[in-house]
Each structure stands twice: as C-alpha cells, then as structure tokens.
Amino acid sequence: DVKVTQSSRYLVKRTGEKVFLECVQDMDHENMFWYRQDPGLGLRLIYFSYDVKMKEKGDIPEGYSVSREKKERFSLILESASTNQTSMYLCASSSGQGGDEQYFGPGTRLTVT
Amino acid sequence: AQTVTQSQPEMSVQEAETVTLSCTYDTSESDYYLFWYKQPPSRQMILVIRQEAYKQQNATENRFSVNFQKAAKSFSLKISDSQLGDAAMYFCAYRSEFLGGSNYKLTFGKGTLLTVNP
Numbered sequence: 753d754v755k756v757t758q759s760s761r762y763l764v765k766r767t768g769e770k771v772f773l774e775c776v777q778d779m780d781h782e783n784m785f786w787y788r789q790d791p792g793l794g795l796r797l798i799y800f801s802y803d804v805k806m807k808e809k810g811d812i813p814e815g816y817s818v819s820r821e822k823k824e825r826f827s828l829i830l831e832s833a834s835t836n837q838t839s840m841y842l843c844a845s846s847s848g849q850g851g852d853e854q855y856f857g858p859g860t861r862l863t864v865t
Numbered sequence: 866a867q868t869v870t871q872s873q874p875e876m877s878v879q880e881a882e883t884v885t886l887s888c889t890y891d892t893s894e895s896d897y898y899l900f901w902y903k904q905p906p907s908r909q910m911i912l913v914i915r916q917e918a919y920k921q922q923n924a925t926e927n928r929f930s931v932n933f934q935k936a937a938k939s940f941s942l943k944i945s946d947s948q949l950g951d952a953a954m955y956f957c958a959y960r961s962e963f964l965g966g967s968n969y970k971l972t973f974g975k976g977t978l979l980t981v982n983p
Contacts, residue, residue, distance in 0.1 A: 783969050785971075794974055797970050802969055842910065848969060853915060854912075858909050
C-alpha cells in the first residue's frame with residue numbers, strides 16, 4: 753500500500769515564525785503536491801513537484817515555498833507565518849502515469865497565533 | 866481553466882437508503898479524468914471511484930457508482946445501501962488526460978458533507 757506521511761498532525765506556531773511541514777511517500781512516486789483545505793473552499797493547490805528539484809506554483813503560492821531534494825520527500829515552508837495561514841495542510845503523491853490517483857497524507861492542522 | 870462545482874454543501878441520508886451527490890465541471894478539453902474522493906472525519910482522503918472521459922460506460926465500485934454525462938459535463942456519485950461508515954466529506958475532482966507540467970494537478974470542488982442517519 754502507498755503510504756504518505758506528514759511530520760505533524762497538529763502544529764501551533766507564532767506569527768512571524770518560519771514553519772516547515774514535511775511529507776514523505778514510500779512508493780517512488782514522481783509527483784508530489786501540497787494543498788490547503790479550508791471550510792467552504794475545498795482543496796486548493798499551493799505547489800507541486802513533478803521531479804526532484806522541480807516545482808511549479810499552484811493556485812495559491814503566495815507566502816509559501818517548497819523544497820524537494822529527494823524523490824520521496826517534499827517540504828512546504830512558510831517563511832514568516834501569518835494568522836491567515838491557519839489551515840489544514842494536505843500532502844499528496846501520484847505516479848504520474850495515466851489516470852493515476854493521488855494518495856493523501858493524514859494532514860497537518862496548523863494554527864498560527 | 867477548469868472548474869468543478871458541487872452545488873450541495875450538505876446532504877443527509879437514512880441508513881440503507883440511496884443518495885446521489887452532484888458534480889458539474891467546465892472544461893474545453895475532450896479527454897480527462899474525473900474522480901470522487903472521500904474524507905472521513907479526522908481521517909485520510911481516499912479515492913472512491915474514477916472515470917475516464919473516453920469511456921461511455923459508467924464506473925462502478927461495489928455500492929458506489931457514477932452517472933457520467935459528458936455532454937452535460939455532469940458527474941454524479943450514487944451511494945446505494947448507505948452505511949454509517951459512508952459519512953464523510955466527498956470531493957469531486959478533475960484532471961487533464963495530457964501528462965506533463967500543470968496537467969498533473971487535480972482541480973477539486975468545494976465538497977459535500979454527507980451525514981448518514983441510523
């Protein structure tokens with residue numbers, strides 16, 4: 753079974769802090785994604801990566817950056833956390849082949865105070 | 866750009882009954898994939914069912930089936946014999962068939978919260 757893990761289920765940070773959210777997948781997937789999920793807004797794509805060291809902006813990249821130094825690991829970075837970044841963050845991965853599904857991690861609920 | 870619309874923020878169904886969740890989408894592409902994902906409370910999002918646009922036959926997975934109307938750009942999910950474990954947020958999603966770059970991404974609807982009453 754594909755497994756996507758995220759470093760924390762719950763995280764509380766202060767405004768202005770630098771925040772790292774880590775995601776690891778164990779299926780040698782090419783593609784990895786970061787979404788944020790907010791009530792009434794569904795899932796919105798922040799960034800994705802289709803290869804090591806390759807990244808593309810999603811729909812809401814402002815205030816975020818990413819890093820993918822190894823194929824299995826994709827990090828989301830909040831350079832200076834703000835209260836409007838309080839949200840659920842979901843990581844996903846996919847093989848990139850045909851009609852492949854995305855496999856999701858359990859999510860990190862980030863609260864910025 | 867593609868958009869996905871789920872017009873029912875919340876739905877409820879009695880246990881053992883049938884419920885249909887609606888999804889419409891907008892695209893100029895002729896080949897694509899459509900998905901329904903399920904997110905149970907405090908649990909991981911999982912794939913329920915997938916439909917390839919070039920297939921006329923509606924996808925079925927056990928108690929879950931879709932009604933795919935390509936011309937109408939409609940993709941509804943039917944859950945038969947509803948069970949308490951079906952209670953979840955359901956998301957409809959679209960993905961282009963063409964691989965590469967931004968086409969790998971999924972475009973999600975805002976979700977429908979399904980409640981199953983015993």
